Amino acid sequence: xxxxFGGGAASSAGASSxxxxxxxxxxxxxxxxxxxxxxxxxxxxxxxxxxxxxxKSPSAxxxxxxxxxxxxxxNLYMSAFDQVSRSYVARVSKExxxxxxxxx
Amino acid sequence: xxxxxxxxxxxxxxxxxxxxxxxxxxxxxQAKAKLQASVHELTNTCWNKCITGGISTKxxxxxxxxxxxxxxxxxxxxxxxxKQIEAQKQHM
Numbered sequence: 748x749x750x751x752f753g754g755g756a757a758s759s760a761g762a763s764s765x766x767x768x769x770x771x772x773x774x775x776x777x778x779x780x781x782x783x784x785x786x787x788x789x790x791x792x793x794x795x796x797x798x799x800x801x802x803k804s805p806s807a808x809x810x811x812x813x814x815x816x817x818x819x820x821x822n823l824y825m826s827a828f829d830q831v832s833r834s835y836v837a838r839v840s841k842e843x844x845x846x847x848x849x850x851x
Numbered sequence: 852x853x854x855x856x857x858x859x860x861x862x863x864x865x866x867x868x869x870x871x872x873x874x875x876x877x878x879x880x881q882a883k884a885k886l887q888a889s890v891h892e893l894t895n896t897c898w899n900k901c902i903t904g905g906i907s908t909k910x911x912x913x914x915x916x917x918x919x920x921x922x923x924x925x926x927x928x929x930x931x932x933x934k935q936i937e938a939q940k941q942h943m
Binding site: 766767769770773774777778781784785788789792795796797800801816819820822823824826827828830831832834835836838839 | 864865866869872873876877880883884886887888889890891893894895897898899901902905906907908909910918919921922923926
C-alpha cells in the first residue's frame with residue numbers, strides 16, 4: 748500500500764501533508780466548539796441555580812450582598828460540578844469493568 | 852454540532868482513510884458531549900437535592916457528604932427502578 752501511494756511525486760506528498768494539516772485543524776475546531784458549548788452550559792446552570800439562591804426578590808439593582816452571594820455560589824457550583832463529574836466517571840468505569848451488563 | 856450524526860461525507864477534500872479517521876474522532880467527541888450533558892444534568896439535580904441552606908464560602912459537612920453520595924445513589928435508584936419494573940412484568 749505505502750509503496751503504491753508513497754512512491755508518488757513530491758506534489759502528492761505536499762498535498763497529503765496539506766490534507767493532514769486541514770484534518771488536524773478540523774479536529775481542533777471540533778474540540779474547541781465542544782469546550783465552548785460545555786462552558787456555556789455550565790454558565791447557564793450557574794446562573795439559574797445561583798439566581799434562585801441569591802436573588803430572593805429582585806430589586807432595582809443587584810445589592811452588594813447579592814453579588815457576594817453570587818460570587819460564592821459560583822465557586823460552590825463549580826466544585827459541585829467537579830465532584831459530580833468525578834463520581835460519575837468513576838461509576839461509569841466501575842460498571843463497565845464489573846461486567847454487570849449494560850445497566851446504565 | 853446540530854447535525855444528526857457523524858457525517859464527513861460532505862467534506863470532499865479528504866481521502867477515504869482521513870474521512871474514516873475523522874468520523875471516529877467525531878463519534879468520540881459526541882460521546883464526550885453526551886457524558887458532559889449527563890454531568891450537567893446530575894450536577895443540577897444534586898445541587899437542588901443537597902444544597903438546601905444558604906450560600907457560604909464552603910459546603911457544610913452534610914452538604915459535602917450529600918454531594919459525594921448523590922451520583923451513586925441516583926444511579927442506584929435508576930437501576931433499582933428498572934429491576935423493579937422487570938420483576939413486576941414477570942408477575943403479569
